[in-house]
Amino acid sequence: MSILERIEHRLFPYPKEPWIMAQTWKHLLFAHYRVEKAVLRELVPKCFEIDTYDGQAWISIVPFEMSGIHLHGLRELPAAPVFEELNVRTYITFGGKPGVYFFSLDANSALAVKFANITYGLPYLHAKMRKIVKAETVEFFSERTDARAEKGIFSSEYRPISEEFTSTSGSIDYWLTERYLLYVVKGKGIYEGNIHHCPWALQEAEAKFEINTVAESVGIPIEEKPDILTYSKKLDVLVWRPKKVGIIG
Numbered sequence: 001m002s003i004l005e006r007i008e009h010r011l012f013p014y015p016k017e018p019w020i021m022a023q024t025w026k027h028l029l030f031a032h033y034r035v036e037k038a039v040l041r042e043l044v045p046k047c048f049e050i051d052t053y054d055g056q057a058w059i060s061i062v063p064f065e066m067s068g069i070h071l072h073g074l075r076e077l078p079a080a081p082v083f084e085e086l087n088v089r090t091y092i093t094f095g096g097k098p099g100v101y102f103f104s105l106d107a108n109s110a111l112a113v114k115f116a117n118i119t120y121g122l123p124y125l126h127a128k129m130r131k132i133v134k135a136e137t138v139e140f141f142s143e144r145t146d147a148r149a150e151k152g153i154f155s156s157e158y159r160p161i162s163e164e165f166t167s168t169s170g171s172i173d174y175w176l177t178e179r180y181l182l183y184v185v186k187g188k189g190i191y192e193g194n195i196h197h198c199p200w201a202l203q204e205a206e207a208k209f210e211i212n213t214v215a216e217s218v219g220i221p222i223e224e225k226p227d228i229l230t231y232s233k234k235l236d237v238l239v240w241r242p243k244k245v246g247i248i249g
Helices: 037-043 110-119 172-177
Strands: 021-035 057-071 083-094 097-107 124-134 137-144 153-160 181-186 189-196 203-212 228-239 243-247
Touching (some): 021 037, 021 172, 097 137
Parallel strands (some): 097 181
Antiparallel strands (some): 057 083, 153 203, 203 228
16 A cells, blocks of 8 residues: 555545655654743744644654655655754644644754755754664764754764564654644745655654753753653655645734
8 A cells, every 4th residue: 555545544635636756764763842832832833833742742853764755747866965853842823623743853964954954944953973883772962053043962872672663543652743734934924835645653762862962942941850761664756746724814
């Protein structure tokens, strides 16, 4: 069964127009933290509602590898970039639809940073990054070098510690991961970006953090230990062109 035929896990259909880009995400860690809703309200544009689970707001710090990038109708190019990415995100709704809002997306690909800044208006930032995979253990280091933002450093070692599972609708894992929209404000426009993939194959994880200041660097204080840790080895993703869905003011 193809990715596009797996739709039972989505809350709403993906767009009718063709997707424009495919990507593969590997060795991904979800480090989820409970945070005060009032803190997020000061940082997230007022056009978006802060989403909560049982009244609790969350952010996530997500390191992973990006590869397999190619445009619709084209095979992956031999020189297609493989790079590391680290994002800090929270959970919002717009027009009643749940999505993700990114505070920062660090990457060690100048091309990816430039492309995402121009096309999506996403806050991609330059960083020095390093990833080493030994058996099932991932060592991941990132140091933001972009002069447009405060320095944020992330150094962690993480690994899966359970069998794979698929989250069930209504669970906290489903609420945190099975989201297929991202939202961004570009100028006075509000844009919606659609993605699609099969249900996340998750594993419980453990992690050691040597240093982790990427949330604080965007104004969000967090506890040292995440509330939830999950891992995913690989996910193939389809991406659609961003669509303007509103205007500020």
